[in-house]
Amino acid sequence: MEKKKLVVGVISCSSMARKHMQGVLAYPDAELAAVCDIDEAKIEETLTKLNEDREVPADPTRYTDYKELLKHPGLNTVIIVTPDQLHREMAEAALAAGMHVLCEKPLALTREDMLAIVKAAKNAKTKFMVGQIARYTPSFLKVKEIIDSGEIGELYFVESEYAHDYLHIMSQGGWRSDPIRNGVVGGGCHAVDLLRWIVGDPTEVMAYGTHKLLPMVDYDDATIAIMRFPNNVIGKVFVSTGCKRNYTMRSVFYGTKGTIICDNKSEFFQLFLMDENDHKAETVPQEIPVEVANHNAVGEFQHFADAVLSDTDVPTDAVAGAKTIAVCMAIVESTKTHAPVKPNYDFTV
Ligand SMILES: NC(=O)c1ccc[n+]([C@@H]2O[C@H](COP(=O)([O-])OP(=O)(O)OC[C@H]3O[C@@H](n4cnc5c(N)ncnc54)[C@H](O)[C@@H]3O)[C@@H](O)[C@H]2O)c1
Secondary structure, eight states, X not given: OOOOOEEEEEEOOSHHHHHHHHHXXXXXXXXXXXXXXXXXXXXXXXHHHHHTTOSSOOOOEEESSHHHHTTSTTOOEEEEOSOGGGHHHHHHHHHHTTOXXXXXXXXXXSHHHHHHHHHXXXXXXSOEEEEOGGXXXXXXXXXXXXXXXTTTOSEEEEEEEEEOXXXXXXXXXXXXXXXXXXXXXXXXXXXXXXXXXXXXXXSEXXXXXXXXXXXXXXXXXXXXXXXXXXXXXXXXXXXXXXXXXXXXXXXXXXXXXEEEEEOSXXXXXXXXXXXXXXXXXXXXXXXXXXXXXXXXXXXXXXXXXXXXXXXXXXXSOHHHHXXXXXXXXXXXXXXXXXXXXXOOOOOOO
């Protein structure tokens, strides 16, 4: 019997798409068969960069129309790395063409689009996964392992932030400036998803926003949301898309027996544990070393491909991606209504 293999097409040739291509090339049972971008120069530029340190250069078929890529002989898998506004159209088309799909976050920007993707994924015989890449960041993986082991006791307060300066990108206009792409949804979904993954689905959020950093958009560029989680855990998410600092997802997990302070860009995270004998917390934390890989597309593709080839559940299906965005939408709504909002997790289709 012929061994099952993923024959993959990547839609978009951005630098993030190149990371996904590296993920495909690193997986033993996958082939990078096709790539697509409306910008032909970008296709060549990206493939040149991709091949810079490769002994055997990748030479996928080039397309400028994704509908043509979907007809590529033998193709069975597609990775969608195009602007958020295009995820629905491309996900629906790829699933209808019988492809397994790995789609970039955020799943979509409207409830209508999310429901359409959930429905298309439900009706398909293939797998659909939304790429929530923070779940493959080595520091966060290790932090989750420690929390799940009970080492820091029971969680009672958690926080995460998405602080990323978009000023230079926003100054060039483009799809990120679309008013529908609020920074809480586009970028903040990483921090929200991290907390959903580790703690569960928030039951209620209350948020405040301000706007001082990105003059070209008409939405808040800094937002703070406080929230309630299951098991009597409280938490907060801070999103700033014009901040004057290096990109970070600084996160803190407070448990009854210890505390973890971590992020996605440092070579270690801090672990404070309570001394069971004198009931005092350590004043000097342990520094736990971790590999730095905040865009671990290799790890993400590995989980997706393993699920496809073993016919098991993907880590984040369409509903999981939609739930994360439902929380982001509740945060944005709360900044406008000045009232607590319960996220709408009903994605019944
Ligand atoms: N997981 C992460 O950490 C992460 C990081 C960056 C971006 N993203 C997500 O990836 C997606 C793309 O973001 P980006 O930073 O790569 O954007 P980008 O603007 O840098 O690149 C988008 C690419 O898509 C191409 N494109 C546009 N319309 C197309 C079409 N109809 N057919 C084919 N190609 C088309 C553009 O020419 C461009 O090359 C977004 O959904 C974004 O939210 C995720």
